[in-house]
Amino acid sequence: MKLFNGKMLPLFSAMFCLQFTTAQTFIQSYADVVNQAQQSNITTNLTQYEALGVKYRGTTALENAYQWLVNKYTSYGYTPSQISTDTYSYSGFTCKNVVVTKIGTVYPNTYVIVCGHYDSITGTGTNDNGSGVVSILEIARLMQNVPTEYSVKFINFSGEEDGLRGSQHYVTSVVNGTSPKMDIRLVFNIDEVGGRAGMTNNSIVCERDTGTPSTNNAASNTMTTELMNCVGLYSTLTPTLSYAYASDYMPFEENNEIITGFYEANESPYPHTANDLLVNMDPVYNFNVAKAATGATLHFAKASTTLANEDFQADFQVSFFPNPTKGKLNINLGTLTDTNYTFSLIDSNGKIVLNKEVSNANQIETLDVSNLSEGIYMGVMESGGKRITKKIVMQ
Secondary structure, X not given: OOOOOHHHHHHHHHHOOOOOOOOOOOOHHHHHHHOOOOHHHHHHHHHHHHHOOOOOOOOHHHHHHHHHHHHHHHHOOOOOOOEEEEEEEEOOEEEEXXXXXXXXXXXXXXXXXXXXXXXXXXXXOOOOOHHHHHHHXXXXXXXXXXXXXXXXXXXXXXXXXXXXXXXXXXXXXXXOOOOOOOEEEEEEEEOOOOOOOOOOOOEEEEEEOOOOOHHHHHHHHHHHHHHHHHHHHHOOOEEEEEEOOOOOOHHHHHOOOOEEEEEEOOOOOOOOOOOOOHHHOOHHHHHHHHHHHHHHHHHHOXXXXXXOOHHHHHOOXXXXXXXXXXXXXXXXXXXXXXXXXXXXXXXXXXXXXXXEEEOOOXXXXXXXXXXXXXXXXXXEEEEOOEXXXXXXXXX
16 A cells, blocks of 8 residues: 555656666576575466455455465475464454564564565556555565575565555564563565556656654665665566655554565556456566565575575474574474474483473474583474474584
């Protein structure tokens, strides 16, 4: 939803367009992932999203859209432990945010958030914001087996059309409700990127923070410049610089997080009407946006430059962190579907110094290892006939 003088967006964008450079290096393995994007996925998902109806608070359509999203992520290989629901209530209605978490290999406690809302008002919202939804789904599908240094959260917010309710709840209750507060590297919001039928749609608006607090503006400008570079490196679109407003990144911005975003250059007149339909959009443009967004997410999350990471897949994306560690050890379930496991630590003499059975595990479980001596240990997870071993250093 973009309610702040939207008709001025093309003019404002033109005024603030910058000559960007491609100082960032083209990475072939990122392009290899991007080029696996499929137009058929974009068009099919837009069609399915539209068929769900008007997804407003309290409607069966909104609940069906929530379940449709969960089923999509599950079909891409994300497990129940990776898919969570952030539930909240307002005006007597219960709404749900869908959160999919992919743990990073180097900075597992720092997150790149890729987000957009899935609710609509008056019409089916196929552009506002089915276009963003299908873009996020395609990014998540393409990156499911790609290791990244930073953790990634794909979030589909509800309640955006009622005043950013879902994103505000998430920031208040989850981001700030985590102890210590959730560490966010970047919030990348995708809202209304479906283009207009019958027009030449070859440009994408890249949005930076120009508001208050101003302490995060410089970092947002840097990240948005990198986003524009990624557009040029991994898609056929031309990036245009503008400002962020009136969408789900705003509660994050007000929380002093670093934000950026995508918005269509040819602004549609149909959002919030019964004519916000696929027939009035350009699904090829939506496909190109999804490719650009995938390249950017790979860049921001620092994806592995090896497309096929055999160790990453053989270990079911399981990780033990921090490593080296002192006091606490986190166990990431990865893509294991059996949430019951046994975890053991074996010292250099072959002695089992810790043995823990975990039932109905969350994606991340934390163990107290403060009583263990400094040294090198072998961490062993056994679950459903699978055995994963990794070296762990105690400091």
